[in-house]
Amino acid sequence: MLQIKDISYSVEGRPLLVEASATIPEGHKVGLVGANGAGKTTLFKLIRGELVLDTGSISLPSRARIGGVAQEVPASETSLLDTVLAADTERARLMAEAETATDAHRIAEVQTRLADIDAWSAEARAASILKGLGFDDDEQQQPCSAFSGGWRMRVALAGVLFAQPDLLLLDEPTNYLDLEGALWLEAYLARYPHTVIIISHDRGLLNRAVAGILHLDEKKLTYWTGPYDQFARQRAEQRAVLTSMAKKQQARKEHLQKFVDRFKAKASKAKQAQARVKMIEKMDTITPPEEAAKRVFTFPQPDELSPPIIHIEGGETGYGDTRVLGRLNLRIDQDDRIALLGKNGQGKSTLSKLLSDRLPLMAGKMTRSTKLRIGYFAQHQVDELHIDESPLTHLQRLRPDTPPSKLRARLAGFGLGADQADTEVGRLSGGQKARLSLLLATLDAPHLLILDEPTNHLDIESREALVEALTAYSGAVILVSHDMHLLGMVADRLWLVKDGTVAPYDDDLEAYRKMLLSSDKPAKPQKKPEAAKPARPSRDAILALRAEARKCEERVTKLNDMRDKLAKKLANPELYEDSRKGELETWNRKYAEVMEGLGRAEGLWMAALEKLDAAETV
Template sequence: MSLLTLSDIVIRIAGRTLLDRADLTVDPGRRIGLVGRNGAGKSTLLKAIAGDLAIDGGEIRMAARARLGQVKQEAPEGDSPLLDIVLQGDRERLALLAEAETAEPHRLAEIHERLRAIGADSAPARAAAILAGLGFDAAAQARPIAEFSGGWRMRVALATALFAQPDLLLLDEPTNHLDLEATLWLETWLAKFPGAAIIVSHDRGLLDRCVHAIAHLDRGKITLTPGGFEEFVRIRTERAAQQAAMAVKVAAQRAHMQAYVDRFRFKASKARQAQARLKAIAKLPAIEAVVEDTPTRFEFPQPQQIAPPILALDRAAAGYDGRPVLRHLSLRVDMDDRIALLGANGNGKSTLAKLIAGRLDPLTGEVRRGPKLKVGYFAQHQTEELVPGQTPVDHMARALPRATETQVRSQLARFGLDADRAGTAISSLSGGEKARLLLALATRDAPQLLILDEPTNHLDIDAREALVRALADFEGAVLLITHDPHLVELVADRLWLVADGTVAPFEGDLDDYRALLAERARPANKTEAAPSRREDRRERAEARAATAPLRRRAKDAEARMAKLAAERAKIEAKLADPALYVPGRAVEVTAAQTRLAAIGRETEAAELEWLEAAEALEAAGS
């Protein structure tokens, strides 16, 4: 029996039809990712399912006595401790405990039986575990909610929804207020969640690892595809190709028969055949045209190359009001570095970003910068600095006072802010459009170092992929702070761990970090088998740590080979241009050929290093 059924749903907002006779069925225990472009109606649909929005047509049916859970839009307030707020999320448990105070003996037995069935005794421990996974330690769980900022309060709202153990859980962008550590924890929790869920998310990793199917909301209809997001993209691409091929085939058949009709329809001897072909044309299947969305593209201006290191920290400390948050910082950044910062919120990731960006002076030690270094800095809180009544053109013109209007609009267009959106007041822009403006402002001077602090919070999946492609083409250094594991895995080739008041390179990849977090989160077990299990886990962790340098070496070699291949392609294209072989450019030709030969040697060395690392890894594994 279905848990939730949507039949012929119609929803209109401000005269615009978001859902047009859409259907969806959710079975018990089935987790579905709901995807679609910004503005397609995903959040609106969740509100309709929750009963917070009236539908204009169709029917929404929930199974009898099914419990619905969702994250409230308003952050919790008051003086209650976090743990108490989360415990209040299980209404049935609270009602049973209250009834038990005055119940008759025969009813009291029923109440205690039901309390045992729903695990009431373990409720405080479960609530504490969920809060811990979302970044609240034991001391924080005892503090009143009023002491926390809005983002942390929304984590409590999420914890409350998860704790309630509903039959159907509705989640709308659940990772927006989480750091990477909490996001990884949520993925693990959702993968084990026994109930059904509808999850609106732009996080590809979460959609690949935590759902059974993808529901695509597009042009008012919902199409369900089994598997995660990667499988959805593959199937959708194949369907589009098949649809396009069928459309071409049918069009050719139609044109062939129509040509016969046009030629012979008024010739008596051919009239019957012409009429037969007219009927055949009418019976040809109507192939819906493949309507491709305009692809999202971002483009970072390419920086001027400068000598390494472009930035170095020497025994530096950083903090506020004379109190250090980070100490003993001795790090360097080169032009080809792609660094992601790991560590829970509050450990100092943003403090390090501000120090490197020059927005924070070191308390002690030294920060050495290349004399021509330009730094581009992006942070979500910068949206508060935008002037609501002004347009993106106004902001960019102020940031580039010597630029022409064409140059101003060209920089905005690099990030998909076309003429209409560039002239729209900030107050009327979406969160994703504001993020694009901040990216355009951060890169206006073609910086050698780009610092991105949570750049994807308001970007849809297409825009996130555009950001990944743009960063792959960017020839400067990148320092990345993000809760998006997909972005880290595709962009970063170095990881720095911000923890215990300092920053150090993390020898391993994101899988190693997941394993480290899981090991830290796993509660101690006092059974006899526990020591051996802990020993096994320790040995596996030590084995991964031992091979981490080899895996890093192989990954670095792969990255070098990719960069060399891209450089080779550019030089070969240049050498293939006849315009290069004119008087006065002989030196340029010689330099290109010399570099091409050097690339060949460097590629061979990188390939050899990769092979050696791969063989060593294989030997270590065996």
């Protein structure tokens, strides 16, 4: 259980938390939500003990392990798989000790503990987590230095998931995942065996992976049971009730005050007037909730073009002489809303670059409307903004003849007010930078808008505003996103990028989600009149059994070596002299312990081999 009791914390005199309290029961999965800047990440740091509370206390069970992803793993020469295995420090320490221990009793203790923590299947478990986060078998054996920072963040996430801390703190974990990785993470967290708190603006994650919402608002913490949509509904109902109560109270006060103002000078009514003054004074003022700041995106509307705006026949594209996509037969009309599906590395970004004229067609035919304007947004463009310039300066460079007042109005249409317009980009939040990049991508009123992960760093209200803006937008949209809610609200067509080509996906997003989550599971046996043949275990399950059998064999070999060394020691006649009777008893006891351990190890080995044999013969 995580107990947060009456905590207060300030930054440079500005209070973020004031006597805030909450209790998170053990094993619960909780989403931490609140406005940007409310202090969610700061609360994580307070829980981890990285910051010191002004007042109050945060308590966990003794020896509880806290884990999270603070930064990407270093660009070392260690393989991804070994990096993840090393994240379980207890297992790594015990495995190292198992290689050097000489005391038979300690060897037995180490081996027992390794069995308790399921250390022998660790390699298969780590590989399964890495696979879920987008790394294939070959990539898992490559060094961390072969991958970019975003991919090394995935390795760091894999490491903390593998270590299974008692309290897992995740801050926007899907920001560096694609849709497939995000869906895998949702399912993994839903069955995670310990307590999880997630800071996220991903509505799908907060609806499917958590069963409670911890709301940080007005410097207080409130725990709501249920997923995010239930919280949002109950929160809206609460706000409506408070607003209604505040209005009724204000009307009551005004009624009483009118009586006081009318009769306070009249002797016959003075006592009654005074009584009403006291009634007003005794009222506990009901403060109506402040209206949430309106998040906006205002996309300029393009002129209409004749369909299709893009048509590809027999197309091929790639990089240099390397073909990535082929057999492309695609048509895009101006009223299309298309979501690109497909696992990482299949070619979604390649297709986006082809459509946006950032990659050439290597073969086939592509026709475009002659007046076609294309807007392109990708996360790397946010990082390419000039950090020492203001948003207004960015626009002035592209529109030097436009009056500053009109440029400021364009910025305001993307939620960048007067203060943000003149602030250096380097001082803006991630969400504000994303807004500026979206503005730059749509500045020319494009007929086709290609958005590659547009919601990173956007809060839930901003994501809803983006949905509204895209719904009102009269151009075509190509969307790549890990946000299932955004895809479901915007897209009316699905394209699956797979096996070197692109084809329509005729089912819906929910079917695609279920397909991804079941892809690593054993297939169900076909129903037959006679008894059905058992389903063959998945590849990951067989790998786990093989790893377990191999480790069991290694354990038996090591204990056999220890037995042979002790037998040689006990064969020394001098050990049986009366003067060494105590020493003889010690060696006999160690020999008995090793033989007992060897018997258990051989039993585990035989059981592992039987499980493996049964799995491989299905």
